[in-house]
Amino acid sequence: MTTLNDEMTARSSVNGRRYPVPALEKGLDILELLADTPRGLTQTEIANRLDRSVSEIFRMIACLRDRGYLATVADGDRYMLTSKLFELSHRHPPMKRLLTEAMPLMNELARTLDQSCHLTVYHGGAQLVVAQVDSLGGMGFSVRMGARIDILQSASGYVLIACQAPSITERMLAEYRGAVARKDLGAMRKVLDGVRRRGYAEMDSVQVRGVRGISFPVRTFDGNAVAALAVPYLEQLDDPNRKSLDQAREALREAAGRLSLAIGGGDAGT
Numbered sequence: 001m002t003t004l005n006d007e008m009t010a011r012s013s014v015n016g017r018r019y020p021v022p023a024l025e026k027g028l029d030i031l032e033l034l035a036d037t038p039r040g041l042t043q044t045e046i047a048n049r050l051d052r053s054v055s056e057i058f059r060m061i062a063c064l065r066d067r068g069y070l071a072t073v074a075d076g077d078r079y080m081l082t083s084k085l086f087e088l089s090h091r092h093p094p095m096k097r098l099l100t101e102a103m104p105l106m107n108e109l110a111r112t113l114d115q116s117c118h119l120t121v122y123h124g125g126a127q128l129v130v131a132q133v134d135s136l137g138g139m140g141f142s143v144r145m146g147a148r149i150d151i152l153q154s155a156s157g158y159v160l161i162a163c164q165a166p167s168i169t170e171r172m173l174a175e176y177r178g179a180v181a182r183k184d185l186g187a188m189r190k191v192l193d194g195v196r197r198r199g200y201a202e203m204d205s206v207q208v209r210g211v212r213g214i215s216f217p218v219r220t221f222d223g224n225a226v227a228a229l230a231v232p233y234l235e236q237l238d239d240p241n242r243k244s245l246d247q248a249r250e251a252l253r254e255a256a257g258r259l260s261l262a263i264g265g266g267d268a269g270t
Helices: 004-011 022-035 043-049 054-066 084-091 093-113 155-162 166-179 182-198 245-262
Strands: 070-072 078-081 117-123 126-133 148-150 201-204 211-219 225-234
Touching: 022 043, 022 054, 022 078, 043 054, 043 078, 054 070, 093 117, 093 126, 093 225, 093 245, 117 155, 126 155, 148 155, 155 166, 155 182, 155 201, 155 211, 155 225, 211 245, 225 245
Parallel strands: none
Antiparallel strands: 070 078, 117 126, 117 225, 126 148, 201 211, 211 225
């Protein structure tokens, strides 16, 4: 004998999902699609790419726009993601945990090296400084908390792109591609390959003379870089006791590894 519960279970197993929610799935499909198209899409383009009719997605787009997840670009016809998802991610426990675990380690690192350090995450073709600690001495170089930094003009940026699964690296490069010439991107790929092999990045600053950027990835359980921990190293000529560049590199490697393990990821030094 078929019960009401049996009928509900059968209806809920459409497409292999126990409890399908078509309206929600349409909304998520739209968000995921626009996450990969930073310049936005029109309603018709969204419908075509999702193999749906415009009438099917019209209300979903209107709802997402009204809730602040979507905005129209200058011409008024194309929709793109706002920063709301990014803002939510920083209220989400994993990001809070990253920052909570990072600050004691970063304070210890800055104290050990007498150098500043900062933590960046990838965001929309750039990197965002989400934590920063100044050097304790009277001399140092630091970046501003909340600053957006070009993703491929610093050691931390190269780490964020290179230390990922290949598909993620390619998606990040696609978001960045509009700002650079193709020949430049080819040269950058060679640098990224080297960073991936070494497991960290080190380079002279392209903006400030005398600063040597060093960065290691903070890895999640799948080995991808969720953040980059960096030290803009400055040599102080009148302080022979200051940690050397080699010592700073090893201290940063250890700190990034400890932070990776603290958030449930793998050792960044491996």
